[in-house]
Amino acid sequence: MTNKLWSGRFTKPTHPGVEQYTASITFDHALAMEDILGSLAHAGMLHHSGMLSAQEQNEISQGLTRIAHKIQAGEVAFSTQDEDIHMNIERLLSEDIGPAAGKLHTARSRNDQVALDVHLYLRKQLLVTVDLLTQLQTTLLQLAREHRQIIVPGYTHLQRAQPIYLAKHWLAYVAMLGRDCARLISSWPRVNQSPLGAAALTGTTFSVDKHYVAKELAFDGIYLNSLDAVSDRDFVIEFIAAASLIMMHLSRLSEELVMWSSQEFNFVHFDDAFSTGSSIMPQKKNPDVVELGRGKTARVYGALMAMLTLLKGLPLAYNKDLQEDKEPLFDVVNTVQQTLSIYIPALSTLHINVDVMRQAVQEGYLNATALAEYLVKKGVPFRKAHEVVGKMVAHCVQKQCRLEELTLAEMQAFFPEFTKEVYAALDLDGIATACNQELDKELLMLEREVKANQGWMAEKQAVVSKVYVKYGLG
């Protein structure tokens, strides 16, 4: 006969296929430390509220700590029969300390327990993610400082548009990643909230002190509503949505780096240590890292769609469907963190082909807009100026020359007001300088923002770490 911990009213053992199908231990073992941490705090609350004696709490805590250390040492083999990490640890505890283990599940259900574990897990990973984001921003800021004066074509529609500083290009990504940080930070209050005490869905008849546990575990607050506490996965989706935007940003950067690494652009090349070869073509050096990063965007989007689909139309409160929340979350956390981690050194070792960039700026009539603006400054309505310059460009395309190669007389044939100052207005460095008077300020302000986010992260990190240390899981 079955020995499931919930088998009281059942008359048959669980079908082995069902065990296999419904068990989550194959992936939720990743929550082991959080599960134990939550149980240690819960045991403390049970004692504090008179549901465990000091000795019982002591026994349970010591048992749990022993198990934690065994798990960390890789000495524990989990069992599918015990379904999930919660039941596995309860079983281990019961083998370790005997029937007193049975008191730990007082005033608690796996429903609020797993919600607690995921909150503990995600707040830790959120901080790691912010950390990595700011590290990548720091790398990009460093590139921006190094490339402060390098002019490259700025593109729209992948057509050369106007001259820009390469620094500005990197700073665009610093700004995007800054919003990514801001999004994660603004989601913190919804992540760092304790669901414990909701039990299965409506609390219990015990006098439970939810605030005690929340304080012990350094949560910022508790869920007001117990049905919501066990069925809410908003915080998971919100993280994955934020991660989707992170990956989207990286996919744009990756796309550009792949293109810039092509022989046609030839603007950059990755260091040999960050490139790979071909099994058949001996000459190949491929930008695999950023191609793969671009590709991994897909799995994060997929996880977002999976989570949204999962929750759609689910009645309250807990349903077994919710077990499917963990694999996408874990995968997204790993994907984003690994991608950020490898992009940092890959970018800091990137080789820049300054001359090729310079050459590119000079072709493509990137000073056409400035030329129109020159006319506007002489009082010509912009629409008229645009039209005149458009015709001049068409003329140059046919003649295969640059705008600055036209004589003044040729220019005046298009519009009489041209004077010789026009050549200064066509100077690419001059244009870049004029368009970017505030670039240094932009750099400084972004640096300041990155520092502020690092400060926030360090502060939260310190608080969270203290909890693990206090409970011997540091």
Place this chain on the structure above:
Amino acid sequence: MTNKLWSGRFTKPTHPGVEQYTASITFDHALAMEDILGSLAHAGMLHHSGMLSAQEQNEISQGLTRIAHKIQAGEVAFSTQDEDIHMNIERLLSEDIGPAAGKLHTARSRNDQVALDVHLYLRKQLLVTVDLLTQLQTTLLQLAREHRQIIVPGYTHLQRAQPIYLAKHWLAYVAMLGRDCARLISSWPRVNQSPLGAAALTGTTFSVDKHYVAKELAFDGIYLNSLDAVSDRDFVIEFIAAASLIMMHLSRLSEELVMWSSQEFNFVHFDDAFSTGSSIMPQKKNPDVVELGRGKTARVYGALMAMLTLLKGLPLAYNKDLQEDKEPLFDVVNTVQQTLSIYIPALSTLHINVDVMRQAVQEGYLNATALAEYLVKKGVPFRKAHEVVGKMVAHCVQKQCRLEELTLAEMQAFFPEFTKEVYAALDLDGIATACNQELDKELLMLEREVKANQGWMAEKQAVVSKVYVKYGLG
């Protein structure tokens, strides 16, 4: 020959199929007021920065205002040949005031112009959405107050689990919608930011005062980086992601209301004014509104997927692909607002079948957990108590009786420590009271939260309205 405003360097007219395919005026006319508002502020800046004379600004502003009023009066027919709302209005202006209209596009591109329009549009819609969310919360809070004492089965796995107050059920949704508000509010700084001045991608050679426009239009700040300013659609995606969670929450509520309206549950029924009939089956009364609300979740998820797909791997800065951002955004805004709007009266007129709910609580052994907890309070480890009660339930199922219908002797056969106080522990009202000691406090705190969000919304609303009024578009 073509008369496109950008046709200077072109030697052939645009293929009519291309005009048809690439024009956005069929949907971006929804941005007409925002486009004019932005142009009015831009004209002010051009004057302020010396690029327009007072008279020119005056002419342009009066022309734009006339056009705005014509559009509001439905007197304007937009043209596909003019591609988009920006070019259409520029053409109308030029017909109205002549060549001076050509000066308005100085120091501006459609790239930053459309970004500005979408920011202006979305901040307005965000406030309307928060307003509707808090109205629906208010409706649910009202239901919670009315149903403070009604006991219903709480469900997990759609199996009756424990007795809960109906109030608690409604409050779960108040809590969810509260998070939805919080998400929208925390995205505000990223929505209420001005991209104007970025021009096509890198600013212009003019001395533009970005802060002037931002202040005029009551933005909280400006985009630091110009490439980012024209290619950022994070704020659109962030809104649609938040909207996806709103719809997900409504889909869960809808699912429950559909089930509760079934003859099997029979817990509630919608008012005749909020039900519809069948073309073939004369007896049918269908909960169409909430079915459709549930279904509309799908299109919002689809829009999220579309927007994420759109942006993936796009190089900087503007690409034509970005034109595809508007239809999903508009559709999501409409869908969410319409759904919230109709749910408010549909819920406030919902009929509750109190007796059926009460009956349902009494069947299904909803007091089994409380019975286990009774044993725990006598010192039995929870695991043991759970097992004992599990066996008692199995016994009752077979006997087709309730737990409270067992005699004390029968109970003691399962576990000797039972005493007659057990019957009090099995009382459903007692259990509900014990589990929900803090329900009134929860209600109060949620009310307070709703009020705070309404306050935030009203304040922002006032600031934004003032801008429209100031420019004669109120």
Place this chain on the structure above:
Amino acid sequence: MTNKLWSGRFTKPTHPGVEQYTASITFDHALAMEDILGSLAHAGMLHHSGMLSAQEQNEISQGLTRIAHKIQAGEVAFSTQDEDIHMNIERLLSEDIGPAAGKLHTARSRNDQVALDVHLYLRKQLLVTVDLLTQLQTTLLQLAREHRQIIVPGYTHLQRAQPIYLAKHWLAYVAMLGRDCARLISSWPRVNQSPLGAAALTGTTFSVDKHYVAKELAFDGIYLNSLDAVSDRDFVIEFIAAASLIMMHLSRLSEELVMWSSQEFNFVHFDDAFSTGSSIMPQKKNPDVVELGRGKTARVYGALMAMLTLLKGLPLAYNKDLQEDKEPLFDVVNTVQQTLSIYIPALSTLHINVDVMRQAVQEGYLNATALAEYLVKKGVPFRKAHEVVGKMVAHCVQKQCRLEELTLAEMQAFFPEFTKEVYAALDLDGIATACNQELDKELLMLEREVKANQGWMAEKQAVVSKVYVKYGLG
């Protein structure tokens, strides 16, 4: 009091907001002709089965035909109060012929009626889509024939890899679009199936001849199961999934054309008639059409996600959620057809820069693989040959020369077996010829496949058209 056609058991009029929210006439009017066609056939069946007299059928048919012609002439204004196209037409009929109109809905529900309409609509659109796919294939085949001998770099990882014929590149897309046709064709039996007779969900007590209607409307078969008939939307999803692959293929082609149009690649440029300009930058010529096509992939993916989400977890049989199937379907049909339609002329007028392509082939060591293969033919294991050539390439990169520019002695320093025949092995034209011995056969086989698909399409088209003509709707 309400005059809804189903209002018998209702005591209150529908709330106007509900009418607005639940009405589908704003979009399902697109099914007007199919709805009338279905009704004409249904009336025929009712007469055939004795449920309508010849005169009644006659009256109804003439009335419906009159309404059809009015709709085609744009003389009908539909009403939201009548909810959907079915009720609108029923109302119009009743105004036209009086109470006899009330007999048309015998043995039919809107559930099977709308399913029928969508089947009729989609089979027509499926054929149009196959037609357009084969037209685009024909355009690409024409390009392949024209570019049979042009050598371009083939890329992997966007790095130049080996020389290929441009023809081969276009044929890759012909092959992809061929699979798209095959998928649509293989879905035909599931599209061209009649659901009529299922009524609301289980048929009726009338003796209905489902096969009669199916034959009249040239369906290949009927739904065996009535619950399935009214709740199946597989065929819609299957079409949208196939459309997603079509758009994915076009997005890959578009991406390449955008890159190839850049100044860096400069392989192709679009005709002026298929390019657009910039509102600010006078020199710009943008490949808007293919950018937008790439972007429109997003909305088709979004529609797929929406439809899958919609259906997930819906109990049988019809639920109001299903009304949300039409807008995504219509949008996908339009998007795919418009995109294919504009790509055909845009591609057939594409300008090819043969010299630039030729130049590109010569740089990037595209003959390195052939060089390794030369060694293999001399008995060197491929792995060894790969290693040797890899070192030679590294040497050339440093020396900034091509492989064929090494002297024989230099080569022999890397590997002694090199002989002067090596220079023939390095010849790019020779390599392309050797690698593509079967290119002409490939072209022929693809042409044959396209013709076969066109034949299939024309045959089905003829059958379907005949139905419309027979009922006076051709």
Place this chain on the structure above:
Amino acid sequence: MTNKLWSGRFTKPTHPGVEQYTASITFDHALAMEDILGSLAHAGMLHHSGMLSAQEQNEISQGLTRIAHKIQAGEVAFSTQDEDIHMNIERLLSEDIGPAAGKLHTARSRNDQVALDVHLYLRKQLLVTVDLLTQLQTTLLQLAREHRQIIVPGYTHLQRAQPIYLAKHWLAYVAMLGRDCARLISSWPRVNQSPLGAAALTGTTFSVDKHYVAKELAFDGIYLNSLDAVSDRDFVIEFIAAASLIMMHLSRLSEELVMWSSQEFNFVHFDDAFSTGSSIMPQKKNPDVVELGRGKTARVYGALMAMLTLLKGLPLAYNKDLQEDKEPLFDVVNTVQQTLSIYIPALSTLHINVDVMRQAVQEGYLNATALAEYLVKKGVPFRKAHEVVGKMVAHCVQKQCRLEELTLAEMQAFFPEFTKEVYAALDLDGIATACNQELDKELLMLEREVKANQGWMAEKQAVVSKVYVKYGLG
């Protein structure tokens, strides 16, 4: 210095983080047998075409077979340094037979090799999936036969609509799964196609016989275009799209079974062996299996979105992004097969509460439509009949009686033509019989279809197995 098999032109070892990030061996080891099978056939072709001597082929084949048996015996530890399954096996082979191993990669790239492996893998899994689908259909057909005469309410809008046979309900799912089979079967030609010979992207300078390999491996054909061969993942997406529909169908069935298992419906309950309990609530018996099946729909949808996102806008030919195709595919294959496998016994042991179903049919005016049809048969237009019966139902709702409990006089007050035959028309069994005259035929035709699909599957299975057996991998 690095010992990568492609390191010839590289001057630095790969960064360890890059190895970790880009390696696929952690998941693509699942392709080991297919990779070896492909290599065995490739070696045969190399010999057949004169590129390997008989002895070399022999050595290679024996080496590969030894490696295959070691892998099957679990004696091989793969290495991340060797990146993927292809390089791992090549390394093992080289350790086993020495430098001759280096000849195996002649005329082949990992690009066509991995495409081959995935084709081999998927065609096998496709057959397993069809097999499981037909097994589940067989289970449902068995239920349909058993429940041929049980009447249950048919639902629309989750409101009781008309009486149906329970058999019909099961058969709806048989029909859906039948379409799922049909979709997989119609995708077979696109799965069972050989890409080998495409090499990296354009074939090689060797005289390769693609048809030889295709015939050896029992493919139905070869890819005509080599660029397409290495970059096509349509067949993967098509499978995942078909799988999404399978899961969607199962999610609908699951939703119904979850609802039917509720105490409110109480139509069915799962066997104890297919139910699970609660960690806190001793009375709970949860339908975990079908809840989880419903939930797992989400991950399959997510995989579909991931794959579509992955491919969007990827230029030809192979890009590293494509490596991300395998995890979603493997996960979908496992998810669908596991879900089908467990549903079969879970459904075949399902308990039906016939009496509860019967009771449910009698309440809810399920005979109202038949009553309207009774009037139609007397010549009343359906619309009028619908209106009359609607009023009668409203009357009965108020009186809390059934339609058949009205006296003839009462009925005649609503409409004078009622005669006493009306009571026969109201008989539920009579209605069910009348509506379902063809149910037995439907059952037979569906059985025939299932058998045909099983036949197809068995035939293909035999052909495929023979290949594995021939090469000693059976």
